Amino acid sequence: MSLESFTYDWPRPAVTVDCVVFGLGLDGMSVLLVRRGEEPFKGSWALPGGFVREEERLEDAARRELVEETGITLSFLEQLYTFGAPERDPRGRVITVAFYALVQELEQPPLVATGDAAEAQWFTEHKLPKLAFDHASILKLARTRLQGKVSWQPIGFDLLPRLFTLSALQRLYEVVLKRPLDKRNFRRKVLALGLLVETDQLRRGPGRPAKLYRFDKEAYARAEAEGFVFEL
Amino acid sequence: MSLESFTYDWPRPAVTVDCVVFGLGLDGMSVLLVRRGEEPFKGSWALPGGFVREEERLEDAARRELVEETGITLSFLEQLYTFGAPERDPRGRVITVAFYALVQELEQPPLVATGDAAEAQWFTEHKLPKLAFDHASILKLARTRLQGKVSWQPIGFDLLPRLFTLSALQRLYEVVLKRPLDKRNFRRKVLALGLLVETDQLRRGPGRPAKLYRFDKEAYARAEAEGFVFEL
DNA sequence: TCAAAAGTGTTTCGGGTACACCCATGT
DNA sequence: ACATGGGTGTACCCGAAACACTTTTGA
Numbered sequence: 001m002s003l004e005s006f007t008y009d010w011p012r013p014a015v016t017v018d019c020v021v022f023g024l025g026l027d028g029m030s031v032l033l034v035r036r037g038e039e040p041f042k043g044s045w046a047l048p049g050g051f052v053r054e055e056e057r058l059e060d061a062a063r064r065e066l067v068e069e070t071g072i073t074l075s076f077l078e079q080l081y082t083f084g085a086p087e088r089d090p091r092g093r094v095i096t097v098a099f100y101a102l103v104q105e106l107e108q109p110p111l112v113a114t115g116d117a118a119e120a121q122w123f124t125e126h127k128l129p130k131l132a133f134d135h136a137s138i139l140k141l142a143r144t145r146l147q148g149k150v151s152w153q154p155i156g157f158d159l160l161p162r163l164f165t166l167s168a169l170q171r172l173y174e175v176v177l178k179r180p181l182d183k184r185n186f187r188r189k190v191l192a193l194g195l196l197v198e199t200d201q202l203r204r205g206p207g208r209p210a211k212l213y214r215f216d217k218e219a220y221a222r223a224e225a226e227g228f229v230f231e232l
Numbered sequence: 233m234s235l236e237s238f239t240y241d242w243p244r245p246a247v248t249v250d251c252v253v254f255g256l257g258l259d260g261m262s263v264l265l266v267r268r269g270e271e272p273f274k275g276s277w278a279l280p281g282g283f284v285r286e287e288e289r290l291e292d293a294a295r296r297e298l299v300e301e302t303g304i305t306l307s308f309l310e311q312l313y314t315f316g317a318p319e320r321d322p323r324g325r326v327i328t329v330a331f332y333a334l335v336q337e338l339e340q341p342p343l344v345a346t347g348d349a350a351e352a353q354w355f356t357e358h359k360l361p362k363l364a365f366d367h368a369s370i371l372k373l374a375r376t377r378l379q380g381k382v383s384w385q386p387i388g389f390d391l392l393p394r395l396f397t398l399s400a401l402q403r404l405y406e407v408v409l410k411r412p413l414d415k416r417n418f419r420r421k422v423l424a425l426g427l428l429v430e431t432d433q434l435r436r437g438p439g440r441p442a443k444l445y446r447f448d449k450e451a452y453a454r455a456e457a458e459g460f461v462f463e464l
Numbered sequence: 465t466c467a468a469a470a471g472t473g474t475t476t477c478g479g480g481t482a483c484a485c486c487c488a489t490g491t
Numbered sequence: 492a493c494a495t496g497g498g499t500g501t502a503c504c505c506g507a508a509a510c511a512c513t514t515t516t517g518a
Contacts, residue, residue: 058316
């Protein structure tokens with residue numbers, strides 16, 4: 001019996017991927033949005049995303065659409081949730097697999113906007129425009145997930161440059177968790193993890209120079225393999 | 233401009249839902265499987281599931297397929313993850329939105345097997361058969377999620393009958409978390425939550441009769457609204 | 465010399481864990 | 492009377508939280 005004889009004839013929804021890309025802004029988290037160049041919702045802001053190709057893994061589709069529409073490079077990408085309400089797209093049944101992603105620096109090569117996107121831009125989470133489709137709920141869910149995940153998985157480092165100060169790390173956690181943290185407790189705890197490597201570099205600027213640290217990915221991989229849980 | 237003019241012409245994968253249904257067995261968790269009545273993998277055990285209909289929400293599809301194939305009633309259902317590897321189904325591109333679900337008692341009306349399923353049966357997690365497609369990974373992920381979620385969301389009660397003893401609750405947590413718990417500490421902690429209501433009923437059997445409790449859903453809803461987090 | 469940010473220890477409190485015996489019933 | 496599971500209190504320990512001043516640099 002050939003494989004062809006198994007082939008389904010079934011109502012097939014369209015399948016897209018959409019991506020919530022977070023960056024660390026000066027004023028809270030930032031989210032990358034694109035202005036739609038096509039109907040429906042032409043001219044509205046929306047999450048970057050698009051159709052999944054025939055032989056493409058879902059995550060690859062998300063990465064590809066992001067490069068196509070914004071030219072950005074991700075340091076973290078994970079599936080978020082699949083949204084499939086029948087009425088979520090006026091064109092008909094479109095199921096979208098949503099992802100959320102982190103980038104290390106907002107100042108990547110200036111955002112390009114191509115593909116379906118007419119424009120790409122960072123928005124701080126406090127001044128978001130109306131979003132197309134059900135993208136506002138997707139974004140909300142992604143923000144919640146980020147907040148929940150950051151304290152028990154070391155994904156925060158994906159929002160910082162490779163070398164960072166402890167104060168920068170603390171600011172990051174304060175922004176993501178939406179609450180102030182005690183400086184001394186934070187430093188003690190984060191250093192006790194044994195996952196930060198002190199470099200001999202300094203960050204200079206106003207005030208006392210600060211030691212720069214990097215996250216020791218290998219040490220984390222080893223510790224994780226032995227049942228260590230991150231927890232911050 | 234009419235909506236029709238927006239309609240996409242795009243390679244459309246088939247979309248299915250699959251469901252990992254957990255019940256509390258005598259020997260650890262049990263999972264509900266169906267024997268496939270159709271190719272591919274005809275005769276193999278698989279997760280219950282099937283195609284999403286044109287105008288159907290994903291969760292509804294999962295519920296419908298479960299009733300169709302096994303006649304079971306769920307007390308909890310949540311989306312798990314979407315599996316979309318291009319090669320996961322020999323028939324072509326099939327993306328499946330996986331769910332996991334809990335039932336309160338294994339002894340529901342005797343399992344019926346209809347639809348695509350030739351047979352439906354509970355398996356303890358320790359003696360699982362080979363599964364069709366990538367269903368083994370789906371099951372594994374669901375089991376991990378269950379374990380992770382049970383300590384900070386009161387979903388464990390969805391595995392017990394409405395009235396239960398504290399010992400039964402403890403056994404449940406021990407099974408799900410895969411570790412022994414201290415009886416006194418467990419009771420203190422769980423009662424301190426203030427979410428259990430002592431009834432005047434007793435469970436009789438060998439040994440001393442045990443008080444029966446029920447979970448106070450309303451109290452939990454109220455507490456949750458005020459920012460309370462379950463945590464056990 | 466002043467402004468700005470970095471860096472540093474100790475005490476207190478609460479929750480987590482460990483632990484062993486008596487009680488009420490059915491057989 | 493004995494087997495079976497139900498029910499109860501205390502002591503210790505460790506991690507979390509609260510808290511304020513000194514240091515180093517650039518302007």
